[in-house]
Amino acid sequence: MQLHIVPAMTVELGRDTDTSTPAHQSIDTRGDHEVVTTSSGWTGRIWLLLVVLAGALFLDGLDVSMVGVALPSMGGDLHMDQSQLQWIVSGYVLGYGGLLLLGGRASDLFGRRRVFLAALAVFGVASVATAVVDVNLAIIALRFVKGVAAAFTVPAGLSIITTTFAEGPARNRALSIYTVCGASGFSLGLVFGGLLTELSWRATLLFPGPVALLLLVVGWKVIPRVATGRVSLAHFDAAGAVTSTGALLVLVYAVVSAPNAGWTSATTLILFAAAIALAIAFVVVETRHRHPLIRLGILRSVSVIHANVSAFVMFGAYVSFQFVVTLYLQDSLGWSPIAMALGFLPAGLLVVASAVKMDRVLDRVPTALLIAAGLIAFLGGYLWFLRAQPGMPYVEFLLPTILLLGLGFALCFPAVNAQATSGVRDDEQGLASGLVNTSIQIGGAIMMAVVTAILSSTHGSVRPGQMMPGGSTAVLVISVLTAVGVAGTGALVLRRRRRAA
Structure with missing residues (x-):
């Protein structure tokens, strides 16, 4: 064009x-x-651009939730114990959550198109390689590589959208499509995982590869080439990159390994102390560097802070709840992967259907109100699930929860991303998107570790039809975290209304 x-x-x-x-x-x-x-009359090229960017985000979300369904089959074939299986998921989260800030800044400095396409290629190749290797350590290492690749595609893709579409109706429409696809990846992950695991657990690892490589070919043609200024080593905050990435990696590693090592063990305490020390060093570096990795002034925005905290709460609670429900359905109720896939399908369909209207909703409704409504829907779903009793039919104990979770994702996910990048300078869009996605992944890692610790500390055997020991306590903790998010969002809404009055 x-x-x-x-x-x-x-x-x-x-x-x-x-x-x-x-x-x-x-x-x-x-x-x-x-x-x-x-927001109207977009060309075919614009739509293809959205397909590529949203498709990459869909794959990132899909990979987080899809693999969990295949873990029992994978463990049986590869003779992996529970601690090794945990690292199939945690390796991805380590790479993803630990390097998102670096990925966001790299896209701003070295070109969003270049960073996005290179990372998408690595993601696709690593997916194919993961599906064919048989060495446990190699699978975990490749999962880490995929997480690193996702850490670069997500902020680069979101910043391409926010710099290609002007703030207002056009950007809201693009963001609603983009983020609904991401939410669909998370919510449909169990569906795809269940269907593909019926074929082979290797199919769940392989599926994202060919799709990513196809998106790479299309993206090469449709992602705009934007000239970037000269970047010298002085522009790259190496010390900031090392300390921030190190702090996040050590923090994520600490929380995912603490359930096995012990929360008060010397190893865990040393890891948390190291993460705090690296974080302090990072702040010191950023206040002194002429071209900091993160301009700390961006954190003075109440909207940006609220969006990141909401992202932490939303995804941390959801991914932990999904873990508990998966164990309950498979171990207590004896559901097959395909039955579980069909059980979660309504949530994914609801999220996909919302894409038609979400851009108009974002135009008319403040993002804080949408976040509040989404978190309330999540909270209602978690509390409803606590009613589960042996012999209770699907339409009574699970379907209402699934529909409420779908509604929560449909409202909350696009609003969080829109608020996190609204009003941010073009040259910091990669940073803003990296921040919010870091909050998402760190929230998932920390809450998953907390829930795992609750389940592992509660002794007893799983009885058919009943919640596993500690399961109800875990869901209560998830509900409390979500309620805190609702309260914080409500306080922000009231504050803005008082100012407007």
């Missing part, structure tokens, strides 16, 4: 420019960067 670039002007395509583009599509050309400013 050829665009006539007129600096500092808004060009209406279809009048005096390229007639292949509808007349009602507006492009704001800022320097060499063309920005879509309207």
Whole structure:
């Protein structure tokens, strides 16, 4: 698509420019960067761009939740015990959560297109390799590599959207499509995992690979080439990258290993102390570097802080609850992977259906209200599940919960991403998206570790039809965390209304 670039002007395509583009599509050309400013009449190229970016996010979310269904089959074939199986998931989370900030800054400095495509290629190749190897340590290492790749594709992809679509209706529409696809990946992960595990656990590891490589080919053609300024080593905050990445990696490693090592063991305490020391060193470095990895001033925004805390609560609670429900359905009720997939399907369908209207909702409803409504839906789903009793039919104990979780994701996930990047400078969009996705992954790692500790500390055998020992306590803790998120969001909404009055 050829665009006539007129600096500092808004060009209406279809009048005096390229007639292949509808007349009602507006492009704001800022320097060499063309920005879509309207939410209607998008070209086929724009839609393909969204398919590539949203497809990559869908795969990232899918990989987080899909593999969990295949773990029992994988452990049986590869003779992996529970501690080794945990690292199939934790290895991915370590790479993902530990390097998101670096991934976001790298996309701002070295070019979003370049970083996104390179990371997508690594993700695809690592997926294929993971599915064919038989060495346990190699599988865990490749899962870590995939997590690292996702840590670069997610902030790069989100910043491509926020710098391609102008803030307002156009960006809200693009973000709603993008984030609903991400939420669909999380919510449909169990569905895909159940279906593919019926074929082979290797199919769950292989599936993202060919899809990622196909998206790579399309992305090479449709992702815009935007000239980047010269970047010297002075622009790259190496000390900040090492200390921030080190702090996050050590923190995530500490929380995922604590259930086995013990929360008060010397190893765990040393790891937490090291994470705190690295975090302090990072703050010191950022206050002194001329080109910091994170401009600490971005954290003065109440909206940005609220979006990140909400992301932590939303995903931390959800992924932990999903873990408890998976164990209950498989170990207590004896559900097959395919039955579990069908049981979770309504949530995924609800999230996908919401994509049609979410852009309009974001235009009309403040993001804080949407986040509050989403967290309330999550909370209702968790509390409803506590009613589960032996012999209770699916439509009574699980279906209402699944529908409420789908509604929560449909409302909360797009609103969190929109709020986290709203009002942020173009050159910091990668940073903002990296921050919110770091909060998502760290929330998942920490809450999963807490729930695992609760379950492992409660002794007793699993009885058919009954909740596993510690399961109800774990769901209560998840509910309390979500209630805190609701209270915090409510306080923000009231504060804004008082200011408006």
